[in-house]
Structure formats: structure tokens, C-alpha cells
Amino acid sequence: xxxSSSAAAVAAAPAFASxxxxxxxxxxxxxxxxxxxxxxxLTWRELTAYFFSPMAYVILTPLLLFTGYIFFxxxxxxxxxxxxxxxxxxxxxxxFLGMFVAPLLTMRLLAExxxxxxxxxxxxxxxxxxxxVLSKYIASVLLWIFFLLPGAVYVWILKKFGANPEYGSILxxxxxxxxxxxxxxxxxxxxxxxxxxxxxxxxxxxIALFLLYLVGYVKPNSNWAGVDWNEVFKFMSLFNxxxxxxxxxxxxxDIVYFASLIVFFLFLxxxxxxxxxxx
Amino acid sequence: MIAVEHLVKRFAGVTAVNDISFTVEKxxxxxxxxxxxxxxxxxxxVLACFFPPSSGRVSVGGLDVIHHSMDxxxxxxxxxxxxxxxxxxxxxxxxxxxxxxxxxxxxDQKRRIDEVLSRxxxxxxxxxxxxxxxxxxxxxxxxxxxxxxxxxxxxxxEPTIGLDPNQIRHVRDVVKDLGHDHTVIxxxxxLPEVEMTCSRVVVIxxxxxxxxxxxxxxxxxxxxxxRIRAEIRGPAGAVREALAALPDVSAVRAEPNGDxxxxxxxxxGGQDLREPVFAAAARNQWGLRELRFEKKTxxxxxxxxxxxxx
Numbered sequence: 001x002x003x004s005s006s007a008a009a010v011a012a013a014p015a016f017a018s019x020x021x022x023x024x025x026x027x028x029x030x031x032x033x034x035x036x037x038x039x040x041x042l043t044w045r046e047l048t049a050y051f052f053s054p055m056a057y058v059i060l061t062p063l064l065l066f067t068g069y070i071f072f073x074x075x076x077x078x079x080x081x082x083x084x085x086x087x088x089x090x091x092x093x094x095x096f097l098g099m100f101v102a103p104l105l106t107m108r109l110l111a112e113x114x115x116x117x118x119x120x121x122x123x124x125x126x127x128x129x130x131x132x133v134l135s136k137y138i139a140s141v142l143l144w145i146f147f148l149l150p151g152a153v154y155v156w157i158l159k160k161f162g163a164n165p166e167y168g169s170i171l172x173x174x175x176x177x178x179x180x181x182x183x184x185x186x187x188x189x190x191x192x193x194x195x196x197x198x199x200x201x202x203x204x205x206x207i208a209l210f211l212l213y214l215v216g217y218v219k220p221n222s223n224w225a226g227v228d229w230n231e232v233f234k235f236m237s238l239f240n241x242x243x244x245x246x247x248x249x250x251x252x253x254d255i256v257y258f259a260s261l262i263v264f265f266l267f268l269x270x271x272x273x274x275x276x277x278x279x
Numbered sequence: 280m281i282a283v284e285h286l287v288k289r290f291a292g293v294t295a296v297n298d299i300s301f302t303v304e305k306x307x308x309x310x311x312x313x314x315x316x317x318x319x320x321x322x323x324x325v326l327a328c329f330f331p332p333s334s335g336r337v338s339v340g341g342l343d344v345i346h347h348s349m350d351x352x353x354x355x356x357x358x359x360x361x362x363x364x365x366x367x368x369x370x371x372x373x374x375x376x377x378x379x380x381x382x383x384x385x386x387d388q389k390r391r392i393d394e395v396l397s398r399x400x401x402x403x404x405x406x407x408x409x410x411x412x413x414x415x416x417x418x419x420x421x422x423x424x425x426x427x428x429x430x431x432x433x434x435x436x437e438p439t440i441g442l443d444p445n446q447i448r449h450v451r452d453v454v455k456d457l458g459h460d461h462t463v464i465x466x467x468x469x470l471p472e473v474e475m476t477c478s479r480v481v482v483i484x485x486x487x488x489x490x491x492x493x494x495x496x497x498x499x500x501x502x503x504x505x506r507i508r509a510e511i512r513g514p515a516g517a518v519r520e521a522l523a524a525l526p527d528v529s530a531v532r533a534e535p536n537g538d539x540x541x542x543x544x545x546x547x548g549g550q551d552l553r554e555p556v557f558a559a560a561a562r563n564q565w566g567l568r569e570l571r572f573e574k575k576t577x578x579x580x581x582x583x584x585x586x587x588x589x
Contacts, residue, residue, distance in 0.1 A: 117363030
């Protein structure tokens with residue numbers, strides 16, 4: 001059976017020699033090359049979609065107004081008390097806001113495609129399911145980084161008014177912030193893959209994030225099975241893994257924790273997208 | 280070009296397609312006929328690699344849809360029934376995006392997009408936003424999209440649904456034109472459409488193939504015959520007897536209509552029975568005030584096909 005099908009493929013190949021896409025497929029290098037070309041095309045489409053729809057502006061505007069106001073207040077307070085305004089407190093504000101922003105950014109991504117039927121167009125194009133999920137994820141992360149860029153203004157203001165910002169530490173805070181919200185976004189894409197309803201996707205992904213946040217406050221004070229369960233719950237909480245970044249410390253454990261969660265959620269999202277094949 | 284062997288597709292508890300086999304040669308235009316829910320879309324989705332068959336073998340251009348899914352998708356252009364498009368993009372932006380996704384090289388993109396724009400008569404709206412286009416234009420954008428990488432096989436699910444007569448004619452011409460150098464599968468539940476465009480017909484009914492033949496044979500077989508309506512004034516029993524005696528007549532129904540009787544004469548076979556009816560009326564000196572031939576509708580074809588099977 002196997003041999004006969006590949007023989008048929010060989011026999012059919014000359015018929016499509018005129019088709020450039022078919023002729024190019026084949027070598028490992030060209031397969032990888034076309035994967036990244038497609039990833040770029042898909043990611044660009046997702047990014048532009050954020051700005052074609054009012055989504056990006058609707059989220060960015062209140063986010064900037066709110067954080068700008070907080071910065072202004074804390075800056076004034078710090079200057080009155082002759083203390084130094086610490087950028088890290090300001091940045092850690094974003095990881096809480098990310099919990100609200102991430103579901104808004106991701107809820108649309110797959111749910112809308114499913115609802116409008118463009119999902120069918122997407123998966124019948126010669127694109128891998130991994131490419132589809134990955135491009136949406138990359139686009140949402142890039143948009144989040146874009147949201148953070150105006151923060152550079154605050155660093156500049158601090159410098160201008162005589163504070164001495166520690167650039168290395170600030171960068172570490174931002175790396176942590178991007179990783180943390182990177183997990184939120186991956187989780188949001190998973191929930192968006194489950195349903196054809198954006199609102200359901202958004203709310204359920206927010207609830208799941210909130211549970212991951214609450215888990216850090218669970219203290220059963222139990223030593224059952226010789227394990228300190230307080231530590232276990234502390235380890236599970238996303239926000240506790242952010243604390244080292246806040247201090248300006250890159251800890252491999254935290255980076256591995258965030259990265260593995262991102263891979264885990266994206267892997268599940270790919271499986272959900274694939275599920276149409278075996279359902 | 281296409282070989283479908285014992286295709287079965289089951290969804291949780293429902294068998295949408297049950298043991299279908301057919302082949303399509305290169306350059307043919309195949310019409311998929313069937314009532315709603317017959318399994319047309321499911322079969323097309325399997326061919327377009329949206330989901331794999333539950334069992335059976337399906338290959339496009341000699342490539343298996345499971346083992347060489349990516350290669351099959353490269354040579355297939357698929358337009359779903361709802362013609363899903365991104366409403367926020369401009370027509371040419373959308374076509375360029377899809378061309379890139381389908382692996383059209385940078386060098387060829389402009390040429391390919393220009394070609395499909397003119398084929399589908401879209402040059403005037405190329406800078407318009409898709410979401411603001413009328414249904415007819417959106418349908419054409421979908422058609423242009425499916426052709427953008429010059430696929431060897433085009434799968435069009437109900438390409439003329441919801442269009443006005445002019446637009447239907449235009450889509451039909453585009454499809455006919457494509458048939459010269461492409462293989463096309465289109466589904467429809469409008470019989471004349473198949474008659475005008477297709478070279479082969481597959482009738483699907485409840486997930487099974489009820490009939491599969493070339494258009495000529497189909498025309499001679501399942502579509503042959505028809506129905507004649509006649510209003511005749513004369514002794515009801517004698518008229519009915521005379522009409523039933525005409526060749527190939529399968530049923531005669533009568534309904535009183537004032538002085539006259541309205542007769543519906545169903546018959547099989549290729550010849551036109553209007554003249555024999557007239558002759559019978561003239562011979563017996565019955566009054567005849569209406570004589571009308573009605574072509575078989577899709578419903579009649581279905582009834583005759585499914586009745587023959589059972």
C-alpha cells in the first residue's frame with residue numbers, strides 16, 4: 001500500500017513540474033525556508049489586523065492614560081518625600097494589568113476565524129497548524145512589547161530629573177514582564193482555540209489567569225506525604241516567579257518555568273486546532 | 280486527477296458520507312448534485328484536506344490527502360460555501376496575502392493577482408475594503424482567491440448561491456473558461472447550472488452516490504422525459520385512456536377546471552409528447568386550450584433516481 005502510493009506520487013510529479021510551489025517543495029532547506037516565509041506572512045497579517053480593527057487603540061489608550069497617571073502620582077510623591085522613585089514598582093503595575101489586557105488581545109485570534117469561517121480557508125492553505133498558532137502568538141507578543149515601548153519615556157523623564165535609573169535592572173524587569181505576560185497570551189490563545197465565541201474565550205481565559213494568580217495565596221499548612229505544600233503552591237503561582245526579575249535577577253528556574261508554560265499552552269492550542277482532524 | 284475510493288466520513292454518531300467512490304480526469308468539470316445535507320460539502324472538505332476521511336482512500340493528482348496533505352493543498356484551490364474573507368482587508372491586499380501563503384513566488388505575485396483580478400472582473404474594486412463589498416463581489420473575490428496560485432484542481436462549494444442572474448452567468452462563464460486547463464469540482468442544488476457548465480455529474484443522496492455519469496448520459500437517462508400539462512375538454516375517462524396509451528407515459532393525473540380538465544402527463548424517454556397529445560385531441564374532436572412542456576426539476580430527478588434504487 002505504502003509503496004504503491006509513493007509510486008503514484010512519483011508518477012504524478014512531472015504533471016506538476018509547471019507549478020512552482022510544487023517544484024520548490026522537497027529539500028529540507030526549502031521546507032524550513034517556506035515555513036518561515038509563511039510564518040512571516042501570517043504574523044504580519046495578525047499584526048496589521050490589530051491595527052485595522054480598533055482593538056489595538058482601544059486597549060492602548062486607557063492603558064497609557066492609566067499608567068501615565070500612576071507614574072505622575074508616584075513621581076510627585078517621590079519628589080515631595082525626597083525619595084527615589086523606583087522604576088520596578090511602576091513596571092510591576094503592568095503585570096497585574098497584563099492579566100486584563102492579555103485576554104483582550106488573544107480572545108479574537110482563533111475564535112473569530114472559527115466563527116467567520118476563515119479558519120477553513122486558513123487550514124486548507126498549505127500552512128501547518130503549528131505555523132498558524134505560532135504566528136498568532138508572535139503577533140500578540142509583539143503587540144504587547146509595542147504597548148510597553150512608551151515606558152521608555154518614563155525612564156527618560158527620571159534621567160532628566162536627576163534620578164539615576166539602573167538600566168540593567170530595568171531591562172531585567174521588562175524581560176520578566178514580557179515572559180510573564182507571554183504566558184498569559186499563550187494561555188489566552190488556548191482558550192481562543194476552544195470556542196467560536198470571543199467573549200467566552202476572553203472571560204474563561206481571564207478566569208483561568210485569575211486562578212493561577214490566586215494559587216499563590218493558597219497556604220494549606222500541610223506536610224502531607226512529606227511535602228511542604230505551601231512551597232508547592234508558591235511555586236505554581238505565576239507571580240511568584242516574577243519576583244526575581246523584579247529584583248533584577250535572572251534565575252534560570254524562573255525562565256524555564258515561564259518558557260515551559262508557554263510551550264505547554266501553545267502545544268495544547270496546536271492540538272486543539274488539529275482536533276478537527278480526528279473529531 | 281482525483282481518485283476517491285470507498286470514502287467514509289463519520290462525525291460523532293453521524294455518518295455524513297458513506298462509501299463513495301468516483302474518479303475525475305484532468306480537465307473535467309464535475310458537478311456535485313444533491314439536496315442540502317447530502318454530503319457534498321463533507322466530500323469537498325476531505326478533498327481540500329480540511330479533515331481526513333474516516334476510512335477509504337482519497338488522492339488528488341496521485342497524492343494521498345492524508346500522507347501528502349501539504350502537497351495536495353498546494354495544488355488545490357478551495358472556495359467554501361460561505362466564502363469566508365477578512366472583512367478588514369482590501370481586495371488586492373487579501374489576494375496578495377493568500378498568494379504568499381500559498382507559496383506564489385515574489386516574482387509571480389503581481390502577474391498572478393492581475394490575472395485573477397481580470398478573470399473575475401475585479402479591477403475596479405481592487406482598492407475597496409472587502410467588508411464593504413456586495414455579496415456578488417465578495418463571491419468573486421473568493422473565486423479569485425481560489426485561483427490565485429493557479430491550482431490544478433478547483434473545488435467550489437455552491438459558487439453561485441445568493442447571486443443575481445447576471446452574476447450567476449458571469450461566474451458560470453469563469454468556471455467554463457477555467458475548465459480548459461483546470462479540473463473543477465462544483466457543488467450545487469440547481470439542475471440547469473450543472474447542465475450548462477459540467478461535463479460530468481455525481482448525484483449524492485444521504486451520503487451515498489445515487490448516480491454518476493457523463494453529462495450526455497445523464498441528460499439521456501435521469502434527466503430525460505418530463506411532464507406535460509394539458510387542459511382538455513372531453514369525456515374524462517376516454518381522454519385519460521387516450522393519454523395513458525401514448526408511448527412512455529408513466530402517470531396521468533386529472534383535475535377538473537371548469538368545463539375543462541387539467542391533465543398532468545408524466546413520461547420518460549427523450550421525445551416530445553406535445554404533438555401526440557395534440558393529435559389525440561384533434562382526432563377525437565376534444566377542445567384543447569393549453570399544452571405546456573415542463574422540464575424535469577432537480578426534485579424530479581432525485582425522485583426518479585432514488586425510486587429506481589429502492
